[in-house]
Amino acid sequence: MEDGRLMRSMLLDFYGELLTQRQRQCFDLHYNEDLSLSEIAEQCGVSRQGVWDNIRRAEAAMQAVEEKTGLVARFLEQQRLLSRLRDQALRLRDQTQGPARATAEELLRGIDALIGG
């Protein structure tokens, strides 16, 4: 996933519920479902310009919240640290056997749950 796309998807995940339903829908269909403005316009029964306005306002509103709170940035930094922990846990699994190896595998699953959730 390229960077702008990941960021937009994260913004929607974090702040989507702060938008109007229409803004959220247009933004989601365009950036996550990859529908064109015309396709969304047809599906939602609004003009192509209306769709674009909703997408633009949605992005501006979510960017404004992110600029103030920095919560997505904080989350991405956490994911970066978790991914480093994962490498260490993999190394540990290969360095151990018996009960220690079982603990390392448990740890690895825990890290994966955190990265995935």
Added chain:
Amino acid sequence: MEDGRLMRSMLLDFYGELLTQRQRQCFDLHYNEDLSLSEIAEQCGVSRQGVWDNIRRAEAAMQAVEEKTGLVARFLEQQRLLSRLRDQALRLRDQTQGPARATAEELLRGIDALIGG
């Protein structure tokens, strides 16, 4: 820290920048710095009632954002999982020696950084 206090402190940490400066200041002085309404009123040059209104509005605004986004709840769940990972890493450290033990210690420091940050 009792639960209500932890929650208020988290709300301010996550969403404080979405408040007005005055709301943030009153809320912080009252709940984090433990100042009375009268003390804050004197310090800020507003009425005691004004201080209370700011605190009440600050809390309502942050609660409203949290109810929609659930980001503080998500963070607290993450912390719970990290604390379990920490227990496993401690166990691993005790189960290992040599290079594996060094990796386990590295992992433990990484988890602590995540819990602390």
